[in-house]
Amino acid sequence: MELSVNGRQRRAAQAVKNEPRAEKQPAGTGAAPKRTGSDKADWSQAALAFLREMDRQSMEEERKRLEAKRQKNGELxxxxxxxxxxxxxxxxxxxxxxxxxxxxxxxxxxxxxxxxGYKLALACRVPKEKPKEWESVLEEEEEDGSGRETAESMESAEAAESAGETTEC
Structure with missing residues (x-):
């Protein structure tokens, strides 16, 4: 195996060239040395753009999750x-x-x-000699304090009918 002295000399020369630049700065500034190449700045801008894109994507995913959650709550x-x-x-x-x-x-x-269901109930009705008189189911709801309107109830019933739900005897 051959050892090249030239390679060692080149590396040593490069190390010596880089050291004096760092020593020439005043001792109290604490600023990083500026390089003539803009590689570091380019990488920083690319990294910053990448991080911003990742942040935007994560925010978009979170917004979609929240929207789906709200929609589920509405459906429920x-x-x-x-x-x-x-x-x-x-x-x-x-x-x-x-x-x-x-x-x-x-x-x-x-x-x-x-x-x-109404037609089915009438068709399946069994006559009684002394039928019991019931209070309204709708009034019970209002007395409990929930007080839902029949219009909302009818809308949800229409939604249920459109979903194909029916009652059988």
Whole structure:
């Protein structure tokens, strides 16, 4: 194996050239030496642009997650309202099927919210000698303090009907 003295000499000369530049600066400035090449600045700008792009992408992903979460909450709220309407319709329909008397506004609500369920309840009605007279399911809701409007209930019932939900006897 051959050792080259020239290679060692070149490296030593380069090290000596770089040392005096660092020593020539005044002792208290603490500033980094400026180089004639702009490689470091170019790399810094490229790195900064890359980091900004990564930050923008992460912010966009977070915004999408939050939007999806809000949409899920809206869907859950809509499904909850639809479930409330379906529960009221079920109570009214079961009272009609048993042959009991329900208030006219309950019958009207059932007819509007679930027309097929209303028809089915009338078809499956079993007559009673002494039918029980029920208070309105809708009034119970208002007394509990939730006070939802029937228009909102009908909208959620229409959404449920459009989803293909039906009641069978």
């Amino acid at each position: 709220e809509m499904l909850s309202k639809s479930l409330d309407v379906m529960e009221k319709c079920r109570k009214i329909a079961s009272r009609i099927i048993k042959g009991d008397k329900v208030p006219p506004q309950d019958e009207q609500f059932l007819m509007e919210a679930d027309p097929e």
